[in-house]
Amino acid sequence: MPQPDAAPMIEVRNLQKSYGDFAVLRNVSFSVARGEKIVILGPSGSGKSTLIRCFNRIEPHDAGEIVIDGERIDQTTELTRLRCTVGMVFQNYNLFPHLSVLENCALPPRVVKKAGREAAEDLAMNFLHRVNIADQARKYPIQLSGGQQQRVAIARALCMQPSVMLFDEPTAALDPEAVSGVADIMASLSADGMTTLCVTHEMGFARRIADRIIFMDQGRILESAPPEDFFTRPRTDRARDFLSQMIRY
Amino acid sequence: MPGPLSVRTFLWVCLMLGLLAAPGARAQAPSFAAGGLTVCTNPTLPPMTFVNGTDSSDLAGVDIDVSRRLGAYWHVPVSFVSMDFVGLFPSLEAGRCGMVISGVVRQPAREVKFDAVPYQPTSLVVVARAGTAPIAAMADLSGKVLAVQSGTSYAARVAQENVALAAAGRPPIEIQQYPTEDQVVQQVLIGRAFAFVSQDVELAFRQTQLNGKVSVIFQPDYPEFRNFAIYIRKDARDRAALAGAIAALRDSGQMTPILQRWRIIPGGGAQESTARAASGFNWRTFASALVSPAFARGAAITLAMAVLSHLTAIGLAVPMAMVMNGRDGLLKSAIRAYVALFRAAPTLLQLLFVWNALPQFLPVFREAWFTPFLAAWISLSINEAAYQVEINRAALQAIDPGQALAGDALGMTRMQVYRHVIFPQALRIALPSTINEFISLIKTTSLASVISLQELLAVTQINVARTFEFTEYYAAALIYYLLIVFFFLWVQKRIERRFAWADRLKATSHAAA
Numbered sequence A: 001m002p003q004p005d006a007a008p009m010i011e012v013r014n015l016q017k018s019y020g021d022f023a024v025l026r027n028v029s030f031s032v033a034r035g036e037k038i039v040i041l042g043p044s045g046s047g048k049s050t051l052i053r054c055f056n057r058i059e060p061h062d063a064g065e066i067v068i069d070g071e072r073i074d075q076t077t078e079l080t081r082l083r084c085t086v087g088m089v090f091q092n093y094n095l096f097p098h099l100s101v102l103e104n105c106a107l108p109p110r111v112v113k114k115a116g117r118e119a120a121e122d123l124a125m126n127f128l129h130r131v132n133i134a135d136q137a138r139k140y141p142i143q144l145s146g147g148q149q150q151r152v153a154i155a156r157a158l159c160m161q162p163s164v165m166l167f168d169e170p171t172a173a174l175d176p177e178a179v180s181g182v183a184d185i186m187a188s189l190s191a192d193g194m195t196t197l198c199v200t201h202e203m204g205f206a207r208r209i210a211d212r213i214i215f216m217d218q219g220r221i222l223e224s225a226p227p228e229d230f231f232t233r234p235r236t237d238r239a240r241d242f243l244s245q246m247i248r249y
Numbered sequence B: 001m002p003g004p005l006s007v008r009t010f011l012w013v014c015l016m017l018g019l020l021a022a023p024g025a026r027a028q029a030p031s032f033a034a035g036g037l038t039v040c041t042n043p044t045l046p047p048m049t050f051v052n053g054t055d056s057s058d059l060a061g062v063d064i065d066v067s068r069r070l071g072a073y074w075h076v077p078v079s080f081v082s083m084d085f086v087g088l089f090p091s092l093e094a095g096r097c098g099m100v101i102s103g104v105v106r107q108p109a110r111e112v113k114f115d116a117v118p119y120q121p122t123s124l125v126v127v128a129r130a131g132t133a134p135i136a137a138m139a140d141l142s143g144k145v146l147a148v149q150s151g152t153s154y155a156a157r158v159a160q161e162n163v164a165l166a167a168a169g170r171p172p173i174e175i176q177q178y179p180t181e182d183q184v185v186q187q188v189l190i191g192r193a194f195a196f197v198s199q200d201v202e203l204a205f206r207q208t209q210l211n212g213k214v215s216v217i218f219q220p221d222y223p224e225f226r227n228f229a230i231y232i233r234k235d236a237r238d239r240a241a242l243a244g245a246i247a248a249l250r251d252s253g254q255m256t257p258i259l260q261r262w263r264i265i266p267g268g269g270a271q272e273s274t275a276r277a278a279s280g281f282n283w284r285t286f287a288s289a290l291v292s293p294a295f296a297r298g299a300a301i302t303l304a305m306a307v308l309s310h311l312t313a314i315g316l317a318v319p320m321a322m323v324m325n326g327r328d329g330l331l332k333s334a335i336r337a338y339v340a341l342f343r344a345a346p347t348l349l350q351l352l353f354v355w356n357a358l359p360q361f362l363p364v365f366r367e368a369w370f371t372p373f374l375a376a377w378i379s380l381s382i383n384e385a386a387y388q389v390e391i392n393r394a395a396l397q398a399i400d401p402g403q404a405l406a407g408d409a410l411g412m413t414r415m416q417v418y419r420h421v422i423f424p425q426a427l428r429i430a431l432p433s434t435i436n437e438f439i440s441l442i443k444t445t446s447l448a449s450v451i452s453l454q455e456l457l458a459v460t461q462i463n464v465a466r467t468f469e470f471t472e473y474y475a476a477a478l479i480y481y482l483l484i485v486f487f488f489l490w491v492q493k494r495i496e497r498r499f500a501w502a503d504r505l506k507a508t509s510h511a512a513a
Helices: A048-055 A079-085 A101-112 A117-130 A146-158 A176-191 A203-209 A227-232 A237-248 B002-021 B062-074 B085-094 B154-167 B181-189 B200-210 B236-251 B255-261 B283-291 B293-324 B330-344 B347-361 B372-397 B401-409 B414-451 B456-467 B470-497 B504-512
Strands: A010-019 A022-032 A037-041 A063-068 A086-089 A164-168 A195-199 A212-217 A220-225 B037-041 B049-051 B078-082 B114-121 B124-129 B145-149 B174-178 B195-199 B214-218 B227-233
Touching: A010 A048, A022 A048, A022 A063, A022 A220, A037 A048, A037 A203, A048 A063, A048 A164, A048 A195, A079 A086, A079 A101, A079 B401, A086 A146, A101 A117, A101 A146, A101 B414, A117 A146, A146 A164, A146 A176, A176 A195, A176 A203, A195 A203, A203 A227, A212 A227, A212 A237, A220 A227, A220 A237, B037 B062, B037 B085, B049 B062, B049 B456, B062 B078, B062 B114, B062 B236, B062 B255, B085 B114, B085 B227, B085 B347, B085 B414, B114 B236, B124 B181, B124 B200, B145 B154, B145 B181, B154 B174, B174 B181, B181 B195, B181 B200, B181 B214, B181 B456, B195 B200, B200 B214, B227 B236, B283 B293, B283 B470, B293 B330, B293 B372, B293 B414, B293 B456, B293 B470, B330 B372, B347 B372, B347 B414, B372 B414, B401 B414, B414 B456, B414 B470, B456 B470
Parallel strands: A037 A195, A037 A212, A086 A164, A164 A195, B037 B078, B145 B174, B145 B195
Antiparallel strands: A010 A022, A010 A063, A212 A220, B114 B227, B124 B195, B124 B214
16 A cells, blocks of 8 residues: 555654653654654653664564554564664664674675675665765774764665664764764765654754754653754753753763 | 194204203303393403404403303304493493403402302402512501502402501501503502502413513402402392303313413413513504504594584584573573583583483483493583583673664564674684683593593503503504694684684784785
8 A cells, every 4th residue: 555655654652661660651652754854852861762762673662553654563563574664773883793894784685685695785885885985895893983884884774775764872972073974974865765763962963964853851752843943942941951951061 | 734733843842852952052041141142341451351452342351252152152142342440330230231251350249239150260469560579468568559440349458458457556558549450550660659459360461561570579368359250230040040151161171272372371372472672662652553543543533522522512502502691481590400410510420320320210221222422422412511501601692782783673583693693703702612612522532431432542541451551552642632632723723813803903904915
């Protein structure tokens, strides 16, 4: 059943999750349009990372509903298929150290999508070019800088050709110059219509790439606004406090 | 059909009459030899039982000849199982063989559990280096070191002397026990022990090997050491049948040539002398041992046993380590108990248990398919897996959880994550400890000689027992062990070269190359 473009890419209703007695997500509801770039902000422990990890079911949610591209995500979801649709990039890159840059990118299509070696490597080289790191294809991750490694991690996720990309604090371990490189790539992704959700602590980075900022605290969404509105006219006291803390540093 | 029936009956009666007429020639085999006589022996005790050549399966000696005569007498095939002395009686009890004949003296203590039938008179001798003054009584050994073979009853008998010495306020005889007769003799030759205890017939044979380097200094008159005996499981009828068979062999003059052949009594043909000049290092012996099929075969068995056992152990340990790294549960507790048990119990005990105790619970393990090789393989695998689980668990634990997370997020299944992401990295961490364990296992295989596996060290000891050329054969064995271990260290280096990705400098030079 083809989805009209107007339908949201991600639809979240009353999402709940707790670790034991501690409620991480409390009745979270929002939707993400196709091609939209969302940045999720909030203090540590507000549930940002847990929220996006529910989308590729690395963290299963307890109650509520997640619909991605018209498909409900629950315990019956076929994980391999879901994760081909929803890619993820981590704070610590999590590249496979025993594989070269090229092999890091070619392995997932080969084992998950059963692509042939040559086809997988062509695909990998293509995306390595996209993130400007093709010249390092034969090197091992240990030989690359942090920024280079994160670009490889993005290329690796793109090799699965997802429609949604989740970024879990992708720039937290990077120097400012590298942050700008990653931001360039993320901007170029959405130019191609990729839907992205990004958890970050970098205000400048957030401002630069976001179509919309979602502000979370204590497992709830407190604000959802375009970056200009959020950064200049936050509506809640909690967001104001958060921003003033951030600016002080 | 009266005609054919009466013919058959007639033939049957004739046959029965024939059997009755010649009871000696057609004796019924006792139950322990029904269908074939299997003999357990420790072939390190010439001239009773030993290997008279480089082929360690080619047994010779009085005991071997007597066994063959018994087989012929009962019209059953005879087969021999060689093993360490310590393994003889447990094997008899486990039903691995019908009888033990291995230069074992008749001993009341042993007859509590087994039946003994004497076949050759002997007497105990105390032997010291040539030129030592004879002693007048066992008490004169007070405070001196006496070497005896472990598993024999000599030690217990000497301990009785010590009780008397203690009562008299004198220092005891210091008893040192060694696993083989040749090692016992060696202690005296190198001067560590003052004397050793042996049987006169063995000594007579040894003298030719030793070129008169030792001499008898005392002959204690212990009544319980006057006969060599064949041991069987307790059964009055079998015992009578065996005693009858020995008497029949003696009466028909079949024992004399055996005793003459092995020079226990004078006469008979010239026995090939194994005597050699025992001074200096005999390079010829060393070289011929190195290239002998027996040593090559022993080394091959050692190598095969170590490789197979370790591969099996790794195969068992990997899934166990995966469980150990998962959530708590019944399976995890069971594995933890297994690891604790098999790391705590000595490997030797585990080998003896599998070989000798298992058949008592499960008779299928008594059958011929359960070879020493198989038993050692099973014991060593299970034992080694307990250590390997810990190595693998630690290696898996050392992998950053982010690796599995990334694999998951890329849509890989659990098995694909293990196969492509975790195992290749865990291998690098586990390899050095694993190779260490393997090298240790190569040497542990020598324990399997107690369950009669003819591995490298067993072959060495059999050859030493035959010739008394300790240094030459030990050196040959050492060369084999070194070759095997160095080969695997080289393999380790080769594999580690592939782990350049873990080291920035190496990775750079690797990529440049």
